[in-house]
Amino acid sequence: MQHVQAPSEHQLAAFRQFNRFYTRQIGVLAESMYRSEFSLTEARVLFELAHKNGLTATALASTLGLDAGYLSRILKKFESRGLLQRTPSADDARQSHLKLTVAGRNTFEPLDRAARELAIAALAPLPPSERETLVEAMTTVERLLGNAPEPRVPYILRPLRVGDVGWITHRQGLLYHQEYGWDETYEALVAQILGEFVRNFDPNAEASWIAERDGKVVGSVFLVRQSEEIAKLRLLYVEPATRGLGIGRRLVDECIAFARSKGYRTLTLWTNDVLASARRIYQAAGFRLVKEEQHRSFGKDLVGQTWELNLQHG
Amino acid sequence: MQHVQAPSEHQLAAFRQFNRFYTRQIGVLAESMYRSEFSLTEARVLFELAHKNGLTATALASTLGLDAGYLSRILKKFESRGLLQRTPSADDARQSHLKLTVAGRNTFEPLDRAARELAIAALAPLPPSERETLVEAMTTVERLLGNAPEPRVPYILRPLRVGDVGWITHRQGLLYHQEYGWDETYEALVAQILGEFVRNFDPNAEASWIAERDGKVVGSVFLVRQSEEIAKLRLLYVEPATRGLGIGRRLVDECIAFARSKGYRTLTLWTNDVLASARRIYQAAGFRLVKEEQHRSFGKDLVGQTWELNLQHG
């Protein structure tokens, strides 16, 4: 059962403002097309036709959100001018497949170039770094508003890369601050642990896994050597937005498998009792609570827990 | 002289795709208004009138990008229905100031609520974290495309907050990786330094400054106590996109002033000769190079430099 929280006023306001802004923006674009022999809608149709052969009228109408009758007339106009060729569909005599003729492509070309010039004119004044920022932001909007197809692969695991240490520190610091009120010393501890992990990394005895989804880090875990026989799992974390995909469990499983393969006898970890969702994962994976102690850290009174997994009986 | 590089093909494509996408998006919005007694344009006019009193027709036409004649008719319609009141301007008898009547506000209200419902419907399906991402991306697009007024305050300095340590580590790690090819051990070093800084922080002898612009961290510097008489400046960094605003210089100046006020005699720092822009700042601030040594770090052969500033003669 998921409680759906209402969007905040600030979010609604920003969303609506953006729509007003972009309505105007597109008005400007449309205006600049005004002198051409085609309307904005006709140009959109041409664009679709130029980029995809064999479309049917219905498909076209639905991707552009056009009235079927209106589109029909536009297509008729194109055909009468020799820009468009219709081929009756083999398996449905009602439909035909649409394709621009050579003349059609030639007509589209200057239109397309003009649109390109417009885009250049919009981007060129920006410093290069901001161009990239802009494009990224646009992609984000599109992905989130367009009923973005859920990524086929829900997430991938990959090794640590430059930038990850800082990012994970940042997210964990913020997250535990927001959720549990831990202060900046927690983030600092994470930074130190990860810094040391990287600088003293022993590839034969240690490992890390980063879960990535849609190009963004959504989880991670680290396995360090504590002694000849004991490996330690550290800093398991999963982005709240991606909980429920089994990422946490997967990360822990990877750790266990790796530790076992390297001949460790015990996998240990230290956590705090407030971290309930992590605890469930550890329990499910077979860890057993071996020690608890009160401590004051990160600005809070906490109960630290040590969990262990025997790697040999399994 | 600034060389203006052309936008990349990828950027142009993304930009144009977004325009097509949002054209469709706005088409959907307009459609949903179809049954109301006002057209989308009329609704936009109403919105502007509802949110700003005393507008003139020309101002309105230009903010919405409307034809003056068309707007004139719309206003006439509003006035004849008693939604709008025009007050002749005192200092220009050609203009009049526009203001919604009470009836006008009452008419606008359900319209506004409907638009609000639409916004809710668009945002509600997203998980909260993505809502915020979306809104941020929209704001970014708007800022970059709308001839965004440069933020009045180009940047602000603020103390360290939770999340900063990780973020700064992330950015510095990535940046020096991209610009100079340094490997992940540099990021790890930054993490350790910052982690230690926070955990052993002595507010009477140490300090940090975060430069923020538009809500985003764009620079930082840390000052640590090395001994009774020597303070050390560490990890100066400025986002490339915001170079030229004097942020680096400002951060260094803050360090110097703080070190002086705390009675240190010397301010020292360690850097590498490849970091040219930082070096210029140190030189300009009066630092002198006191030592150089070759070393191999971060996967590169580097020349380390120690710079010092005498805090007493100034």
Next chain:
DNA sequence: TTAATTGCTTGATCCAGTCAAATAAATATT
């Protein structure tokens, strides 16, 4: 004083876009 510009209005017009009805093919139902 005259000329040019600006703010707004009005007449004329157009064509983008909507709606409903019609046709023919495909699919579902009996």
Next chain:
DNA sequence: AATATTTATTTGACTGGATCAAGCAATTAA
């Protein structure tokens, strides 16, 4: 197999959103 329903497309009829150009009065510049 016959009938009903749905789907893809077309066509006729119409509306009203939007543009353009001309015009008027007030303002500003020459």
